[in-house]
Amino acid sequence: MSSQALISVNNLTRYYGDxxxxxxxxxxxxxxxxxxxxxxxxxxxSTTMQMLSGNLAPSRGEILINGIDLLDxxxxxxxxxxxxxxxxxxxxxxxxxxxxxxxxxxxxxxxAGIGDAMELAKLRCxxxxxxxxxxxxxxxxxxxxxxxxxxxxxxPQIIILDEPTVGLDPIQIRxxxxxxxxxxxxxxxxxxTHILPEVESVCNRVQIINAGKLVYASDMKDLxxxxxxxxxxxxxxxxxxxxxxxxxxLIDSVEQLDANSFIVHITSxxxxxxxxxxxNNWELRKLVAHxxxxxxxxxxxxxGDEEIV
Amino acid sequence: xxxxxAFRELRSMFLSPLAWSVLAVTQxxxxxxxxxxxDFFFTLQPQLATMPSAPGVTDLVVMPTFEIASIILLMVxxxxxxxxxxxxxxxxxxxxxxxxxxxxxxxxxxxxxxIVMFMLIFIAMISLMPLSLMVGTELDMGKFxxxxxxxxxxxxxxxxxxxxxxxxxxxxxxxxxSTFGLLLLLWIISNNxxxxxxxxxxxxxxxxxxxxxxxxIDTADIAYFTLFIATFLILTIRQMDSQRLQG
Numbered sequence: 001m002s003s004q005a006l007i008s009v010n011n012l013t014r015y016y017g018d019x020x021x022x023x024x025x026x027x028x029x030x031x032x033x034x035x036x037x038x039x040x041x042x043x044x045x046s047t048t049m050q051m052l053s054g055n056l057a058p059s060r061g062e063i064l065i066n067g068i069d070l071l072d073x074x075x076x077x078x079x080x081x082x083x084x085x086x087x088x089x090x091x092x093x094x095x096x097x098x099x100x101x102x103x104x105x106x107x108x109x110x111x112a113g114i115g116d117a118m119e120l121a122k123l124r125c126x127x128x129x130x131x132x133x134x135x136x137x138x139x140x141x142x143x144x145x146x147x148x149x150x151x152x153x154x155x156p157q158i159i160i161l162d163e164p165t166v167g168l169d170p171i172q173i174r175x176x177x178x179x180x181x182x183x184x185x186x187x188x189x190x191x192x193t194h195i196l197p198e199v200e201s202v203c204n205r206v207q208i209i210n211a212g213k214l215v216y217a218s219d220m221k222d223l224x225x226x227x228x229x230x231x232x233x234x235x236x237x238x239x240x241x242x243x244x245x246x247x248x249x250l251i252d253s254v255e256q257l258d259a260n261s262f263i264v265h266i267t268s269x270x271x272x273x274x275x276x277x278x279x280n281n282w283e284l285r286k287l288v289a290h291x292x293x294x295x296x297x298x299x300x301x302x303x304g305d306e307e308i309v
Numbered sequence: 310x311x312x313x314x315a316f317r318e319l320r321s322m323f324l325s326p327l328a329w330s331v332l333a334v335t336q337x338x339x340x341x342x343x344x345x346x347x348d349f350f351f352t353l354q355p356q357l358a359t360m361p362s363a364p365g366v367t368d369l370v371v372m373p374t375f376e377i378a379s380i381i382l383l384m385v386x387x388x389x390x391x392x393x394x395x396x397x398x399x400x401x402x403x404x405x406x407x408x409x410x411x412x413x414x415x416x417x418x419x420x421x422x423x424i425v426m427f428m429l430i431f432i433a434m435i436s437l438m439p440l441s442l443m444v445g446t447e448l449d450m451g452k453f454x455x456x457x458x459x460x461x462x463x464x465x466x467x468x469x470x471x472x473x474x475x476x477x478x479x480x481x482x483x484x485x486x487s488t489f490g491l492l493l494l495l496w497i498i499s500n501n502x503x504x505x506x507x508x509x510x511x512x513x514x515x516x517x518x519x520x521x522x523x524x525x526i527d528t529a530d531i532a533y534f535t536l537f538i539a540t541f542l543i544l545t546i547r548q549m550d551s552q553r554l555q556g
Contacts, residue, residue, distance in 0.1 A: 050404075053404070053407070053408040054407055054408055055403075055404050055407045055408060055553065056553055057553045057554045074410070074412070075410045075411070075412065076410070077410075078408060078409060078410040079410040081408060082408075083404065083408035085401055085404040086401075087400070087401040088401075089400070089401050089402040089403070089404045089405035090400075090402065091317075091321060091402060092400075093321055093324040093325060094317075094320075094321070094324070098320075102313065102317050103405065103409075105310065105313035106310070106313065106314075106405065106406065106409040106411060107409055107410065108310065108410060108411075150405065
């Protein structure tokens, strides 16, 4: 366990009655990480997030926040946390300023610091213009932003966001993603979602949870490298035979789709494949990554299980 | 921190029409009964004048008004307390409280003090009616103060029971009905026993409230209400903590 880990989770387990929602998961979050927490619906994402934020007590295991045990000293541990639950915890009858001021008090921000903290959070979340509006009258996108503002208000070291872009329009989604990227520079962020491109565009680490178990964990960088040496669909105007393709050093395996198209698995990068195709005069017409590698991994890991069930 | 939660609770009550309508309706009914008590007092006045130590206006007007206020609040308190915790759970706003660096005790106390502040506003408003009598007559201020004190204790006890019921369910209506049932049961429980010394009478809210309304402040009664409130607050804290475990 490294000393700089913001969150370290050890053997976390949670039962709902006999149903095991989260089964013995362990991971760490370091400063500057944006960790994408992926999983199909009901995999245990939200349960894990709720436990990390102190909303649910774990059945077993420990959660260290900044090295402080969340169960032993919840007050000290929680002051380093900002949490946006699946449903933003908003009081509809309050206006944005009142709400944020209340949140600031709950987070024990000093009286002198409340004004600055509110201004900064509103600026970051694009809420400056709606400070006096009732939360209940705001659109879903703005409500979501108020939810995020609440989570970052006290500049916590750790921000936990449970499906932050759900129900937003594409432009709002982009804005929120930009905000998350910006926040990621100075905070550790855990982001749960089931939208794969979101993870690809925002996160630098990814974890997949399925049926309560952590089934995959990787740096985004490693994943992209795998991606670069992954499966490609190629279309050739002057295709060689399958055997000839397979005989090429670069190519591991070949699957023929039709007369001109193949799916190849290569050991190097796509540009090498293109060079080989040009050198051999195969008339390369199309070269696309056959599947998003993350999606490939996700489907393999989560669907395989469902079929067994 | 407790104050922050308490004031937000109070504010949110006044931001919704609920508090205003409760205050308006109860005020109207209590004013009407106050008025008829005065009327009654006038019809009795000739007879009272001939009696050696006749009951005064405080006994005949003020205390019955407080008694009616207590019965009305028995019915209205469940409506005020039903949403305290159940709505936070239903709307998910409880997550904000639980992820903040505050303890469950602070949350529960904050909620309780918020509703008690509302009760005190209510008591202040209905106290104005008897005070208006001071224009024409004298009040027994000792008895008057005892009545206000009794009402404050009783309404705090109502509020603590309502808060606990609200922690049990996500459905405000269920919380309201169970609070009403519990309070009514504790109110009438002495009537069954008949004798005023029975164990059941010791449990009764009315049994400890009415002596104070007659101006008799007894430590036993104060202890009863303090224990009553403390018990329900502790039960609420425990209930909320165990919900975190059971989810």
